[in-house]
Structures are given as C-alpha cells and as structure tokens.
Amino acid sequence: NAGVTQTPKFQVLKTGQSMTLQCAQDMNHNSMYWYRQDPGMGLRLIYYSASEGTTDKGEVPNGYNVSRLNKREFSLRLESAAPSQTSVYFCASSEATGGYGYTFGSGTRLTVV
C-alpha cells in the first residue's frame, strides 16, 4: 500500500548509544518531516526537508541529525541517545511544506534507559 514506512517500530537504547530511524515514502512527495510526540504535548517538529537535497531545523533539533538520502528517504539519527529523547517519533510527508496533504508513518516508540 502507498504511504510512509518507518522502521523500527520499537527500540530500546542505552544512554550514549546511537541509532538511525528510517523513513521512506512512495507518493513522490517533495517534503518530509520528523516529529516527536510526548505525553501531554502536541507533535513537535524536529527537522524537515522541503525538497530533495535540503534539510532544516524545526522546533526541537538538538541531539538529532537528518539525511535526505533521495526523494523517497529521510532518516533521523541520534548520535548519543539521552533519556530525554524517550518519545514516539513520527515521520510524515506532503506534496509541499505547510501541511498540504500530510501522510504519517506508523511511528517509532523509542525508550532510552
């Protein structure tokens, strides 16, 4: 089915470990996003990519890096995980920035111990 695929769905890391969350979309969307969702808070933008070859910081970028590998794929990397990065992470894509026709992935539940 067409959509946004995120891997992994669940991950437990020890403090200081690194990992990469993968995201791929098959809708030929130009824009891709990474959000985190924490209890009692709205979704917060970590990084986004308005188009292939560009990436920009969102509201909460510290501790993260991203790569827009090609038009389909947008990965999020935690270089040295911290307990404050325990969260649910969502990748999303849209035809253009600003929320037009958003499609979300199913989320990655990350726990840092």
Place this chain on the structure above:
Amino acid sequence: KNEVEQSPQNLTAQEGEFITINCSYSVGISALHWLQQHPGGGIVSLFMLSSGKKKHGRLIATINIQEKHSSLHITASHPRDSAVYICAVRSPGGGADGLTFGKGTHLIIQP
C-alpha cells in the same frame, strides 16, 4: 506563535451518541487540519479546511474563521471511532513547517 487549544481533553461516550470535539486558536490561519491517531499509534489525516464545512462518511468538520474555532463532529459514534483526535493549524509564525499542533482529544466510545 499560535496557541491551539482543544476541548475536551478526554471524552467517554456511548455507542450511537453524537460527538463534538472543539479546537480554538489565537492567530489567523490559512488552513486547519484534523488528524486521527489510532490506539496502535498511527496518525491519519481526516480533513484539511480553510473555510466552511467538509463531510466524509460520519465525520463532519466545520470552521469559523472569524471566531477562530473549528469543530469535529462524529455522528452515530461507534467503538472503532475510539482514538485521539488532533487539531493542527497552519499560520504565519507557526513551526518551521508552518504547523502548530493541539495536544489532542482522547475519545472512547463504549459499546
């Protein structure tokens, strides 16, 4: 920055009831989204609207630009409607992607 408030935060209702979820915001917007987050965590976009009203099946979304307010209605509610409903607005000064998200309304429909 736009402040987005949803009410109620939690809502439990019986199957068949008419449901209303509200979203208000503080700054003029160009578009408003309603999203549904399933118990398993996935998020689905339900509506994007900038004026008037939209309907899809048993779901109806309305927006009043002058009053800075939107409502999501569910008619003949069913337990499968149980989910978190999230309002997001697109406005100048929003996030880098232009969106500000509400905290969500947790809806439970009991059989």
